[in-house]
Amino acid sequence: MFSSIGLIGAGTMGSAVLQAAAKGAPEAALYCSNRTPAKAQALAQQLGGQAVDNAAVARTCSLIFLGVKPQMMAGVLADLAPILAQRTDRFVLASMAAGLDAQAIQTLAGGKYPVICLMPNTPVAVGAGVVQYYGVDTTQEELDAFQTLMAPAGLVDSIEPHLLPAASGVSGCGPAFCALFIEALADGGVACGLPRAKALAYAAQMVEGTAKLMMEKGLHPGQLKDGVCSPGGTTIQGVRVLEERGFRAAAMDAVIATFEKSQSLGK
Numbered sequence: 150m151f152s153s154i155g156l157i158g159a160g161t162m163g164s165a166v167l168q169a170a171a172k173g174a175p176e177a178a179l180y181c182s183n184r185t186p187a188k189a190q191a192l193a194q195q196l197g198g199q200a201v202d203n204a205a206v207a208r209t210c211s212l213i214f215l216g217v218k219p220q221m222m223a224g225v226l227a228d229l230a231p232i233l234a235q236r237t238d239r240f241v242l243a244s245m246a247a248g249l250d251a252q253a254i255q256t257l258a259g260g261k262y263p264v265i266c267l268m269p270n271t272p273v274a275v276g277a278g279v280v281q282y283y284g285v286d287t288t289q290e291e292l293d294a295f296q297t298l299m300a301p302a303g304l305v306d307s308i309e310p311h312l313l314p315a316a317s318g319v320s321g322c323g324p325a326f327c328a329l330f331i332e333a334l335a336d337g338g339v340a341c342g343l344p345r346a347k348a349l350a351y352a353a354q355m356v357e358g359t360a361k362l363m364m365e366k367g368l369h370p371g372q373l374k375d376g377v378c379s380p381g382g383t384t385i386q387g388v389r390v391l392e393e394r395g396f397r398a399a400a401m402d403a404v405i406a407t408f409e410k411s412q413s414l415g416k
């Protein structure tokens with residue numbers, strides 16, 4: 150279906166998405182472009198693709214990932230609109246920009262082109278990510294092909310368009326929140342005498358293992374928490390401190406803040 154796959158904006162997220170797509174469609178020809186060409190060249194070399202300019206991606210590819218920041222999207226698509234308008238073959242634009250919905254991409258690209266909006270996260274780079282997506286003016290065949298293409302990224306889930314900003318707050322932004330938590334746990338360990346490297350390794354493995362346990366055993370987080378808290382034991386004292394300091398409310402508010410920022414980016 151997607152015989153040639155391109156990426157405009159070979160940064161952190163775009164590169165990870167193209168790496169996953171390369172695994173999902175090993176036969177596809179790969180193209181990438183970037184403002185700083187060295188990044189596109191390195192990615193192309195790694196994936197056996199070609200580093201080109203934005204115009205070549207727009208002219209050539211049947212699936213075009215847009216990996217630039219939301220604030221750059223208008224400028225990038227304004228330059229590409231005349232090229233896209235000249236195409237007579239079918240192509241799909243796939244935007245990962247936070248806060249920009251499919252209609253916004255169509256408006257900026259200057260046509261009612263098929264658009265997929267996806268919200269990946271950084272763990273896509275190790276095949277343990279989350280990608281939510283929806284399509285507008287796409288065919289079911291294109292969405293099915295996209296689902297297959299993205300499978301090496303991790304959990305790939307079709308979602309209703311209005312839910313994408315909320316999903317973005319949980320899993321798109323979530324790695325930053327999780328990293329803060331891991332770092333803070335490690336800091337606590339260091340304060341109690343653990344060497345830094347050990348503290349970080351233990352905290353990261355613990356987070357991965359807890360998520361795995363929850364998913365593989367189908368447990369609710371409350372069950373997991375209760376299973377660790379011995380009556381009169383140590384863990385419940387830590388839970389008490391986290392509750393006193395508003396840990397849950399802070400995590401909820403963090404997601405709500407990202408949601409509100411997504412809404413404002415789209416205006």
Ligand SMILES: NC(=O)C1=CN([C@@H]2O[C@H](COP(=O)(O)OP(=O)(O)OC[C@H]3O[C@@H](n4cnc5c(N)ncnc54)[C@H](OP(=O)(O)O)[C@@H]3O)[C@@H](O)[C@H]2O)C=CC1
Nearest residue numbers: 158159160161162183184185216217218219245246247269
């Ligand atoms: N990081 C994340 O966790 C997530 C990011 N996203 C989305 O992904 C997108 C990219 O974010 P992220 O990867 O973090 O950002 P990066 O800054 O790492 O990547 C953006 C890339 O776009 C390139 N670029 C900028 N202007 C142009 C241009 N005119 N033509 C071609 N390339 C250009 C930059 O080039 P240069 O090397 O010159 O700076 C850079 O490599 C954003 O829209 C963001 O909302 C979505 C989900 C998660």
Ligand SMILES: O=C(O)[C@@H]1CCC=N1
Nearest residue numbers: 246247317321322323
């Ligand atoms: O911070 C951002 O805007 C991007 C989108 C989701 C994660 N990072």
